[in-house]
Amino acid sequence: MSPTPSALELRNLSVAYREAPVLQGVSWRAPQSGLTAIVGPNGAGKSTLLKAALELVPRLSGEVRFFGQELRQARRRIGYLPQRASVDWDFPATVLQVASMGRYPRVGWFLPLPRAERERARAALAEVGMADFAGRQIGQLSGGQQQRVFLARALALEADLYLMDEPFAGVDAATERAIIDVLHRLGRDGRAVIAVHHDLATAPQYFEHVCLLNREVVAAGPMEAVFTPENLSRTYGGRLSMLDEAALRPSSPLRQPLRAVP
Amino acid sequence: MEALLQALTFSGGYNARVVALGCAAFGLAAGALGCFVLLRGRALIADAAAHATLPGLCLAFILAATLGWNPRSLPLLMGGAAATAALGVLAVGALARGGRLRDDAAMALVISIGFGTGVALLSVVQSLPVGGQAGLSSFILGQAAGMSAADALLILWLAVAALLAVAVLFRPLAVLCFDADFAASVGLPVRWLDLALLGLMLAVTVAGLRAVGLILVVALMVVPAATARLATERLSVMVPLAGLLGAVSAWMGAGLSAAAPALPTGATIALVACALFLLALLFAPARGVVAFALRQRRLRREAA
Numbered sequence: 001m002s003p004t005p006s007a008l009e010l011r012n013l014s015v016a017y018r019e020a021p022v023l024q025g026v027s028w029r030a031p032q033s034g035l036t037a038i039v040g041p042n043g044a045g046k047s048t049l050l051k052a053a054l055e056l057v058p059r060l061s062g063e064v065r066f067f068g069q070e071l072r073q074a075r076r077r078i079g080y081l082p083q084r085a086s087v088d089w090d091f092p093a094t095v096l097q098v099a100s101m102g103r104y105p106r107v108g109w110f111l112p113l114p115r116a117e118r119e120r121a122r123a124a125l126a127e128v129g130m131a132d133f134a135g136r137q138i139g140q141l142s143g144g145q146q147q148r149v150f151l152a153r154a155l156a157l158e159a160d161l162y163l164m165d166e167p168f169a170g171v172d173a174a175t176e177r178a179i180i181d182v183l184h185r186l187g188r189d190g191r192a193v194i195a196v197h198h199d200l201a202t203a204p205q206y207f208e209h210v211c212l213l214n215r216e217v218v219a220a221g222p223m224e225a226v227f228t229p230e231n232l233s234r235t236y237g238g239r240l241s242m243l244d245e246a247a248l249r250p251s252s253p254l255r256q257p258l259r260a261v262p
Numbered sequence: 263m264e265a266l267l268q269a270l271t272f273s274g275g276y277n278a279r280v281v282a283l284g285c286a287a288f289g290l291a292a293g294a295l296g297c298f299v300l301l302r303g304r305a306l307i308a309d310a311a312a313h314a315t316l317p318g319l320c321l322a323f324i325l326a327a328t329l330g331w332n333p334r335s336l337p338l339l340m341g342g343a344a345a346t347a348a349l350g351v352l353a354v355g356a357l358a359r360g361g362r363l364r365d366d367a368a369m370a371l372v373i374s375i376g377f378g379t380g381v382a383l384l385s386v387v388q389s390l391p392v393g394g395q396a397g398l399s400s401f402i403l404g405q406a407a408g409m410s411a412a413d414a415l416l417i418l419w420l421a422v423a424a425l426l427a428v429a430v431l432f433r434p435l436a437v438l439c440f441d442a443d444f445a446a447s448v449g450l451p452v453r454w455l456d457l458a459l460l461g462l463m464l465a466v467t468v469a470g471l472r473a474v475g476l477i478l479v480v481a482l483m484v485v486p487a488a489t490a491r492l493a494t495e496r497l498s499v500m501v502p503l504a505g506l507l508g509a510v511s512a513w514m515g516a517g518l519s520a521a522a523p524a525l526p527t528g529a530t531i532a533l534v535a536c537a538l539f540l541l542a543l544l545f546a547p548a549r550g551v552v553a554f555a556l557r558q559r560r561l562r563r564e565a566a
Contacts, residue, residue: 018360054447080447087441091301092497101437105448109433137495157448 004032005068007161007192008053013062015045015052021215022048026062028217031209033190035183037197037223040213041236046196047083049213050163054080066161076105079159083166084147089139096134098149099125102156124155127185129178144175151179162186164195168202180206203227277411278520284414284421285406285473286513289482289531291421292466293508294428296483297490297501299463301439306365307354307460309480310372312467314350315343316380316476319401320387327392334397336413340468343401343476347464350376404475404528406516413472420469424462428501431458436497473516475528482508485535492539492546511535 006029013026022045030036038046051057053064055071066074079102099121100113107117125131128148133141138149147167154162167183168176183193183206194211197203203210204223211220212227212235219231299308322342326333350372357368387395400408428435437445438455446452463483470479486507490500515531522530544551 051443056443056446075449078447080444082441082443082447086443088301091440092491092495092500093436093440094496097497098440101440101444104433104437109437109450110430139495153444 005065006030007032007067008163008194009065009068010049010053011063011065013049013052013064014060015048015057016060017048017057021060023052024216026213026217028211028220030194030211031192032067033187033192034209035187035207036192036194036209036211037203037207038194038211038213039197039200039203039227039235040218044214044235046213047165050080050165050194050196054078054163077160079154079157079162081150081154081162081164081167084143084150084169089141089146091138093138094134095125095130095136095138095141095149096121098138099130099134099152099156102153105157121152121156124152125149127155127182128152144171147171147175148178151182155182159191161192162194164193166196166198168197168199200232277414280411280414280418281406281409281473282513282516284409284417285516285527285531286509287418287421287425288466288470288473289486289508289510289512290505291424291428291508292470292479292482292512293486293490294501294505295424295462295466296487296508297497297504298428298435298439298459299483300487300491301497302435302456302459304459304463305480305484306369307351308463308467308483310354310369310376311347311351311460311464312471312476312479313373313380314376315347315468315471316377316402317383318342318344318346319398319471320380320383321346323387323395323398324383324390327387327390333392336416336472339401340416340471343471344464344468346376347467351460351464400475401471402475402477403526404471404473404478404531405519406473406527407520407523409472417469417472420465424465424469425505427458427462431455432501435459473512473527474531475526478528478532481528481532481535482512485532485539486511489535489539489542492542492549495548507535507538511538 008028008030010026010028013023014021015023022043026045026049038049040046048057052059053071064071066078071078096118100118102124103113103117103121107113113121122131122134125134128151130145130148130152133145133149138146141149147170151167154164167179171179183195186193187208195207197207204227208223209221210223210226212218212231214235214237218235219226299305319339319342322339323333325342326335326338331338353375354365354368354372357363357371358365363371384398387398434445434450434455437450438452442452445455466483467479470482474482486504487500489507490504494500494503511534512531515534516527518530518534519525519527542550545553547553
């Protein structure tokens, strides 16, 4: 075991739905902290990688370690942010109740939440700018607000590693800004964030590390070293649009102005 | 009318009181559990399970008749019903696994096989040289009248046990129903919780067979929960409210059918539950038809 175990280490991970293999022999050591993007085309197995690591879908083979430990021992240190579209937002619950779900794993499932714990859920909502919506029914939220509530629930877990499935999917610019601020705060605090990310233009600004995935790991490491046009075209099999490629050029106007992100 | 009042005011003697209480307890458990059944998308599985009780009822009757036991013993019949209902639920899971068959097709298949086998076995039961066959048909449409106090007490205790389990598992079940992947990611035993939900559903279904009947027992799990959902946005209100609606429906329905013995109890209970649903559909504060129309009119006037 290395002295600083990686937040997430996959060894030869394979997953198949019915016949078709989705992930084949994926081996990858994520950094111990900081922000990492998982980037790849549709059907590359990005979401599946997160789910298989968390044992939400069965693995064909392979081993997974979180901070050098089995999932069972490391569970308290892991926070999962599922895709927003994966749940029924008409569920009868308030914003605060959803955020509070992030506290129950620590205090137990069978007693009412103590006041201090509820305040922690409230603080998580405040961090994503949703404090004023605490009593609101979740069905009345916009897509961006729903995503913030999901993020607040994850924050309430106070995890050391966050696995996020498309945290920026279908949200407006203000929400994207709010989410990336939270992710950078987590990074500064020494937490690890591994996020499935679709937007090639923003990936280099938002994330320090990248794992290029297309059923297997094409390349992984620090963003500057790995996020190259050659690696991307290997990942996407030449299916990148002109716009995407323009965004990747170092001098691209799509890229420069946003560089100021902390 | 007098019989109805008697039934509703628990003044029809000890036996009638116990039967009314047993029915109400079943309604309470069915309504409360129904919220989770509905939110987990299990309403049709509940119906499949209910229809799959019929072969079990018949097999238990045949077994008892063959061995010389009392073929009308309720615990025995409930046991048989629960066994084939559990088989039916497992069959739905196996048929739908890996996308082999769509969920709704798998459930329709289990309903067809379960109910078809049951009706065929009923004709075997009719040919047996023992009495009491007529009792079995009351499990199809429900008949609270003529239920013994011992039977009603058995139903009562089963319902109370199911209610306690729902109360204890309230929060894990709520998180499971809202977001199963998140629940699993924080270490909740999702598979066991789902099994517990199915087990409770089977227990409540079997408890309701005698009074409500297998065709309409699903109504008491679905209708009060749907009614309560119209009236509130809080799960912590929805579950007790659905329980209360279920209890009132079962108690009033049982009273009505006691007053008009030609009416099967299952039908009267389901109709009372549906009447309450209709009221909520029209007059619920936020989601009701009237509130919606008023809101639309106000918005139009403001826009004009």
